[in-house]
Amino acid sequence: MKKYIFIALAALSVASCKLDDNISPNDPSVEAVTPNLYLSAAQTSNYNVQVGDIFELSNVWMNNWAGNIYYFASPYSAEYQLQVTSAFTRGNNFWNNSYLAMSRYANIYNNPQAAQYSNHAAIAKILMANEMQYIVDFFGDAPFSDAFKRDANLTPKYDKGEDIYKNLVLMINDAITSINTGNPQFAVGTEDEIFAGNMTKWVKLANTIKLRLLLRQSKVTDATIKAFVTAQLQSLQGAQFLSETDGDATINPGYGSGTAAQQNPLIRNYAYLNFDQQTENIQGYRLIDISSHFAGLLNGANAKTTGTTDTRRGSMYRAVGGTIRGITQGDGQIPGTTEASFSRLGWRFREINAQGTAFVDNSGINGTVMSVAESELLQAEAAELYPAIFTNAVGHYNQAIASSFRFFGLTAAQATAYTTSLSTKPYGWNGSDGHIAAIQYQRMVALHFIKPQETYINYLKTGYPVTPLALTATQPNKPWRLVYPSREYNTNSANVPVVNQADVFVKNQFTPFWNRN
Numbered sequence: 001m002k003k004y005i006f007i008a009l010a011a012l013s014v015a016s017c018k019l020d021d022n023i024s025p026n027d028p029s030v031e032a033v034t035p036n037l038y039l040s041a042a043q044t045s046n047y048n049v050q051v052g053d054i055f056e057l058s059n060v061w062m063n064n065w066a067g068n069i070y071y072f073a074s075p076y077s078a079e080y081q082l083q084v085t086s087a088f089t090r091g092n093n094f095w096n097n098s099y100l101a102m103s104r105y106a107n108i109y110n111n112p113q114a115a116q117y118s119n120h121a122a123i124a125k126i127l128m129a130n131e132m133q134y135i136v137d138f139f140g141d142a143p144f145s146d147a148f149k150r151d152a153n154l155t156p157k158y159d160k161g162e163d164i165y166k167n168l169v170l171m172i173n174d175a176i177t178s179i180n181t182g183n184p185q186f187a188v189g190t191e192d193e194i195f196a197g198n199m200t201k202w203v204k205l206a207n208t209i210k211l212r213l214l215l216r217q218s219k220v221t222d223a224t225i226k227a228f229v230t231a232q233l234q235s236l237q238g239a240q241f242l243s244e245t246d247g248d249a250t251i252n253p254g255y256g257s258g259t260a261a262q263q264n265p266l267i268r269n270y271a272y273l274n275f276d277q278q279t280e281n282i283q284g285y286r287l288i289d290i291s292s293h294f295a296g297l298l299n300g301a302n303a304k305t306t307g308t309t310d311t312r313r314g315s316m317y318r319a320v321g322g323t324i325r326g327i328t329q330g331d332g333q334i335p336g337t338t339e340a341s342f343s344r345l346g347w348r349f350r351e352i353n354a355q356g357t358a359f360v361d362n363s364g365i366n367g368t369v370m371s372v373a374e375s376e377l378l379q380a381e382a383a384e385l386y387p388a389i390f391t392n393a394v395g396h397y398n399q400a401i402a403s404s405f406r407f408f409g410l411t412a413a414q415a416t417a418y419t420t421s422l423s424t425k426p427y428g429w430n431g432s433d434g435h436i437a438a439i440q441y442q443r444m445v446a447l448h449f450i451k452p453q454e455t456y457i458n459y460l461k462t463g464y465p466v467t468p469l470a471l472t473a474t475q476p477n478k479p480w481r482l483v484y485p486s487r488e489y490n491t492n493s494a495n496v497p498v499v500n501q502a503d504v505f506v507k508n509q510f511t512p513f514w515n516r517n
Helices: 035-050 053-061 077-081 089-109 118-139 161-181 199-215 223-235 265-270 292-299 372-385 393-407 412-422 435-447 452-462 486-491
Strands: 065-067 249-251 288-290 367-370
Touching: 035 053, 035 089, 035 118, 035 249, 035 367, 053 065, 053 077, 053 089, 053 265, 053 452, 089 118, 089 486, 118 161, 118 199, 118 452, 161 199, 161 223, 199 223, 199 367, 199 372, 288 292, 292 435, 372 393, 372 435, 393 412, 393 435, 435 452
Parallel strands: none
Antiparallel strands: 065 288, 249 367
């Protein structure tokens, strides 16, 4: 039976099962709620975070999206100007909502009954690693070992980013061992909104997240960290990762158009119509146009892709005059044009039925936690950087493109034709910018409707794809990190590192550890 989305802790207690008769269903203690009752809401709230502020911010900073200057006076002004302070709303929301989501995972694997629900605990550890990585990637040092203790510690210490990363890898190892060797009293069932208890797929996803954690550290020169990374990469030799056979890792706890809260949050945030299917989504869909930079790349009009039109462009964005036309970030209105002169979001964000008579209500579509394209691009990168351990970089790269084309409703033949055409262009596999640039470019295209934060973080690491600043930028480069939220400085001042806006745009001791050189 499909379940509604439960966010409040009290609601978690009655999501699908009856509590003990001696426990109040309106105000259960954390320890009284069994791990299976936490799982659905933990996964759902985590996905909400992934497609929220950090999703939109990453698309703007990657210069994929631009604000509609024809309707809004100064769209994305703070993002364009790079006003990154402790009051930066998007960064604050990402931090606060991430920790709230992760606290639910901690409540699962720290639960007194976790041993009886060992597979639930393993899933929680895997997804904790998946989310906590991005806190380190965007903020550097952060609370982890002392976090999630509720009233027992309201001012947790900040752990070093490198220590958190190591612990996340070990947490994944522990989860995999538990799945492979454990004998839980209670099996995982439909309360698992991602794989419905298929633990074989959970091991594959765990391996893929572990690979991502390790690859992020490929530039680190510290001998101890390098030795750990190498050993852990070797442990993945011959491992199985998320593949086209498995399909994308998706989530759907019962999304629908009954209320705004029930919608898939990706659709709620960015689709053409609000949940009532009548009111235009002004702060999402109408705000967003493709940027001129990204449009040029997809059209084959950029020097990096000259002559190769990306077939996915027509699925992703609405064509204007037979092409995709974008707005330059920070530019003003162009004489003779209107907002209809530029390309808005397409795909499931604005889909018309086969008869051309009405918009399709996509409120209930699956969310994508990790796509096969992301997994294949990680494997391509691994084979490129560590050829003694991993192989077939070009094969994984080609499969990533094919999986992306499938995601956007296109064919394998179209993917092959595109890959062949792009091959010798600077951003192609045999192009002048190299294989990492080719992998990164495909990350930008394939993931920007799924997980653009992954592209932005890898852009900071590699410098690819080359991404221009907005015309109104007040800094010389994109930020290497975000500033801790003002609430941390107000409530945890003894522990939070003092980071100011100037620290964000230079590499120093506050830069996430994997990117300091």
